[in-house]
Structure formats: structure tokens, C-alpha cells
Amino acid sequence: MLSIFRKILKDESGATAIEYGLIAALISVAAITAFTTVGTKLSGMMTNTANSLK
Secondary structure, three states, X not given: OHHHHHHHHHOOHHHHHHHHHXXXXXXXXXXXXXXXXXXXXXXXXXXXXXXXXX
């Protein structure tokens, strides 16, 4: 029983999967923030262009 418990404590494959998941989540949050900022600025630029053409 003790040897099984030691194997579980030494197994790091789950920790690696969690780390990859956290990295993917961080990249996703950064991408969403960047796309939102670019989209807002692009929308403002298009609005200014449309108003200039009137």
C-alpha cells in the first residue's frame, strides 16, 4: 500500500497537463484582449472614415 502511495506522489504527468492548460488559458486571455482592443480601434477608424465621406 505504501509503495502505491509513493508512486502516486512521484507521478508528475498530471502536473504537466495542468501547466499546459494554464499556459493555454493565459494565451487565450491575451489574444481575446488584443482582438478586442484592435476591433474597437478599427471600428472607431471606420466610423471616422464614414463620417468624412458624408
